[in-house]
Amino acid sequence: MGLLATIARHLDTLVGPGVMLVFPLYASMIALEGSTSEDDQQWLTYWVLYSFITLFELSCWKVLQWLPFWPYLKLLFCMWLVLPGINGASYIYANIARKYVNVGGRVSSKYPEGQRKVLQMMSLDARRSVESYIEKYGPEAFDRVVKATGRYFGSK
Incomplete structure (x- = not known):
């Protein structure tokens, strides 16, 4: 023992x-x-x-x-x-x-307020992908994607 x-x-x-x-x-x-x-x-x-x-x-x-x-x-x-x-x-x-913990919470002011709000809700990796999408296709294309997902999820 x-x-x-x-x-x-x-x-x-x-x-x-x-x-x-x-x-x-x-x-x-x-x-x-x-x-x-x-x-x-x-x-x-x-x-x-x-x-x-x-x-x-x-x-x-x-x-x-x-x-x-x-x-x-x-x-x-x-x-x-x-x-x-x-x-x-x-x-x-x-x-x-x-x-x-909000790591990388600051989004560049070059984006309109609505896009900044959406970008702040994303993880850092997703934000990088979306920012490269915006650079490639323009902010209007991103607005169309956000509006389309809003309709899909029942928002206005």
């Missing part, structure tokens, strides 16, 4: 580096070599969240040292972030970060 108790007490030290660093590092390298952006999003988001956790730990270490459950809580959270099939990091990106 002494060995099992010791393993249980140090589970975060034994499993933590593999779950929080080795597996994500390996998966990130695979994602870099892959052709889809889905896994890139998962692992970029993981590393951002892991950085926030690390900064939190560095800032609050005096309080956290008094909480014996903190290492296990961190391990469980990181497992949720990285486990295949769960992909908690992608979940956080899609449901929290994308809603509240």
